[in-house]
Amino acid sequence: MxxxxxxxxxxxxxxxxxxxxxxxxxxxxxxxxxxxxxxxxxxxxxxxxxxxxxxxxxxxxxxxxxxxxxxxxxxxxxxxxxxxxxxxxxxxxxxxxxxxxxxxxxxxxxxxxxxxxxxxxxxxIVKSAKELSCIKRAVKRAEAAFRKLQPFIRTGTTERKLALKFEELLKLEGCKTLPFGVIVASGEMSALPHAKPTDRKLKKGDLVVFDWGGEYEGYCSDMTRTMLLKGRNISRQKELYYNVLEARKRAVNSVKSGIEASVIDAAARDYIKQQGYGDYFGHGTGHGVGLAVHEKPVVSWRNKELIKENMVFTVEPGIYLPGFGGVRIEDMVAVRKNRAELLTSLPKKLKIIEG
CATH class of the missing domain: 3.40.350.10 (Creatinase/prolidase N-terminal domain)
Structure with missing residues (x-):
């Protein structure tokens, strides 16, 4: 119709x-x-x-x-x-x-x-086949730019320089506009979910959060990856990362049509609570993406709205420890009858960067 x-x-x-x-x-x-x-x-x-x-x-x-x-x-x-x-x-x-x-x-x-x-x-809120195709193209552009950013991620460079380079690469991939300003947050700054890039230099042992999006024909994508700069004492950074990764996996696996949005949130949130970090995950687990980078549905503990086929939203649990750092892993999914179709394809395994 x-x-x-x-x-x-x-x-x-x-x-x-x-x-x-x-x-x-x-x-x-x-x-x-x-x-x-x-x-x-x-x-x-x-x-x-x-x-x-x-x-x-x-x-x-x-x-x-x-x-x-x-x-x-x-x-x-x-x-x-x-x-x-x-x-x-x-x-x-x-x-x-x-x-x-x-x-x-x-x-x-x-x-x-x-x-x-x-x-x-x-x-x-429910995407057509054409809309989903545009979103997938926006995802591909964003992922291609991130892959090309890898050689520039190293100790000594600043968050701001990385963000500027990242935005340049996104535009070179064909993004006419960016859904939001690229987030590059390192060290203690990574504990701020919506940190703005600063002149802070990346250091050994830093967690580095990258949150960015692409665009195609007005449709957006939104994703986050966290990396770790190799250092001497990085066991806690690894622990945080793999806790978030497991929470993300549980949330994605819970997605299907007919359930309440809060069920998906609970899949991630309950696991993070079990690991002792419930107080450090304060935002919702996801949000819809389309012509706007933040739109319905809201995937949070408050939302009892039913999930429907062909909705598109993010799954992005995180843990943020003030003064230490944070981890967030964000993927995009399209809802199918009994499962989630993963739209993002970047590796989830923790990448530890030498040098």
Whole structure:
């Protein structure tokens, strides 16, 4: 069923007779438009894509199945005019994206707005074959760049230099944009799950966490690997690594359609607790990946949402010891009926780097 038809099926439940889509990612999902200025209005029988004159030619090339309209007046007036022309009296709007200022101006124009939450996101959560193909291409680009980074990982170089080189390699692999800034975190900095690269030099015995993503046709990938620089006393670093690796394995093996997301989280979390590190794993086990690098489903102890076939998400347990260092291993999976299809292929065995 077409995306627009699936959306219209929800109108009655949402108590709307049309919907205004302004989130750029959701606009792209519905229309294929890759520009930075545009919105969508869908009624029971019509679908209108609106942009400004700068993107007219681009819209004509990219947007199919929508009436394309070029803005000729102030945006709230344009929205009101379209609603009047197509008989929309109770438009839904994306409450996570419309600003209070825009909402107030639309109310002034006598529109009976109704907030809707996660309507498009609920469609995006299950991937089509085409979307999955794009995600796999994004994974390949990211993995190729990481393999080419290996010769540059050595003692004496800085996190910042490695991150800059890594971003260069990702772009050379064809990534037009990066889903987020590359994370390179070494030594005690690796205990920060979202550390930013610094001028800290890599030292012997350091755990080094690399967290990065690739892109293909707007779709993202996201993965993490942890390496170890050879040193004299590295037994605890190894212990942390193999505990996280086992937690990751248990979580991946638990994936199948029909279970709650929290079951996958528990598979990793319970093992880490058993090893005595439960207090040092504070984030969820994973998150969805698609047009956004962080999207539904959330794989955490809080989420009782049922996992469905063709969802795509990360599995990324970690242990983070303040003042010492941390380990995270992150892979991407696609859900099949009774198993997880592993999308990432980089080795999981601990790599100990000489020199």
């Amino acid at each position: 077409q995306k627009k038809a699936l959306l219209r099926k929800q109108f009655k439940k949402l108590k709307v007779d049309g919907i205004l889509i302004t989130d750029p990612i959701n606009v792209r999902y519905l229309t294929g438009f890759t520009g930075s200025s545009g919105f969508v209005i869908i009624s029971e029988k019509h679908a209108i894509f609106v942009t400004d004159f700068r993107y007219q030619e681009q819209a004509e090339q990219e947007v199919k199945g929508f009436k394309i309209k070029i803005e000729h007046t102030e945006r709230t007036r344009e929205i009101k005019n379209i609603c009047d022309v197509y008989g929309i009296r109770k438009p839904g709007f994306e409450d996570h994206h419309v600003t209070y200022g825009l909402y107030r101006e639309l109310i002034k124009r006598k529109l009976k707005l109704r907030p809707v939450t996660n309507v498009i996101e609920s469609l995006r």
